[in-house]
Amino acid sequence: MRRRTAVLALGTAATMVLTGCSTMSPSAGGTVTLNMVESLTNPARTDLLKGLIADFEKKNPKIKVNLVSPPTEQADQKIQQMLQSGSGVDTLEVRDTTVGPWSNNGWLYDMKKDLAGWKGWQAMTENAVKASEDAAGKTYFVPYGFYGLSLFYRSDLIKDAGFDKPPATWAELLKQASAVHDPGKRRYGYAFRGGANANGNAAAIIEAYVADQVDPANGYKLKDGGTIFSAPGALDAMETYLKLFKQASPKSSVAWGYPEMVEAFSNGSTAFLLQDPEVIATVSESKSIAKTQWSTAPLVAGPSGKTVQPLATAGWGVAKGSKHKAEAVKLVEFLSEGKASTTFTKKNSLVPILKSATEDPFYKTGPWSSYVTMTEQPEKYLVVTQPRGVAWWTEWQQKADADVQKMILGKLTPKDLLAGWDTYWTEKWK
DSSP: OOOOOOSSOHHHHHHHHHHTOGGGSOOTTOOEEEEEEOSSOOHHHHHHHHHHHHHHHHHOTTEEEEEEOOOHHHHHHHHHHHHHHTSSOSEEEEETTTHHHHHHTTOBOOOTTTTTTOTHHHHBOHHHHHHTSOTTSOOSOEEEEEEOOEEEEEHHHHHHTTOSSOOSBHHHHHHHHHHHOBGGGTBEEEOOOOSTTHHHHHHHHHHHHTGGGEETTEEEEETTSSBGGGSHHHHHHHHHHHHHHHHHSOGGGGGOOHHHHHHHHHTTSEEEEEEOTTHHHHHHTOSSSOGGGEEEEOOOBOTTSOEEEEOEEEEEEEBTTOSOHHHHHHHHHHHTSHHHHHHHHHHTTOBOSBGGGGGOGGGGSGGGHHHHHHHHOTTTEEEEOOOTTSTTHHHHHHHHHHHHHHHHTTSSOHHHHHHHHHHHHHHHTO
16 A cells, blocks of 8 residues: 555645634534544545545535545644644544543543433444443543454465465464565565554564463553563563564565555565554555455464454544534444444454444455454453553653664664563553
8 A cells, every 4th residue: 555645635724624714613504514533544544434424414414524634644643733722623533542642631522421322332342332431431432443453464475485374473473474585576574563653563472472471451461460571471572573573574664654564565565464454455455466365364373372462443532622512423423333334344444343243244254254263262362451541652652662663773672672661661550
């Protein structure tokens, strides 16, 4: 996939949003215009949202929606600027990584009372209902789906390298990716994440290596109360991860974030990619690799044969500064139920929020089969909750991303990286 760019140029639109211009005011005919801002932008997704918005507008002729789509890498910063201004945002995309700091700053609206009588709750899965409330029982966003890691792999490339099935463990992934890796032919083993959000994949391998010891209620804690970064297995994990970069990844991946990783796999140059299910839709549209050349496998495990599957989520919320909260909540309801919800989850390859999806053949076939496997084997693929809602999560991401990059550049040893991460979380939890 090409680098994610805004479908709507931020320029003039952003200026209008940031200054809370006349688009926020009801027209002479009583029409309200909502400004809706998405975060995880890509062209296909934005077009999909436009279509859903058009359906909403048909059912609600007195409400118009202006969709703003900043480039993904800048989106959260742009949204924060809008929220800080106190105007210009009505409905917005809220993720489990942003809900903590944004709600603590008083920028998000608690929709709890507005949604009390909403029939949509009855159609939702238990996980979706739980995810809609924070520890204090407040509803700052309604999830539109869930993300969970799986391993995207090139079946043809691993076969050519002498393997008859995809790797089941991180050690096997290192072996296969190294065997495929041939920079001279512009063929690479692994789409390493060394840039934005590098901490996520680093945490994934650590959690896999200490899977038996992880506290299900807090994926960064051990059952004995220590951090996962303090466990002996964590060092083995990071040393393996560093080898994966040195032996099987392109040198440029030191700066790769989501767009570059997905592009490297979908353009046919890379054999393995660790990513969320939304990438299924992107890779399916690739003109470089055929559907017969790739698939997904369950998240690779650690030495125990087990791994940890942290389910991340995001959804739609309402800005506290909105002057049209009732209409904004109505849009959230529309996007979170029935055909709109099902269409969005399918087109974005998300784990659905509606109970009815369990009987849908769409989620039982093709690349989705790896997720079915993980769901059917909870004793091997352990579901945990990461502390993504803490107020310091953004601070943590920035620190951890910088540390991962220092490690792969040889400026920080795996041992020192883990010691720093252990100290960081131990201090925060005091």
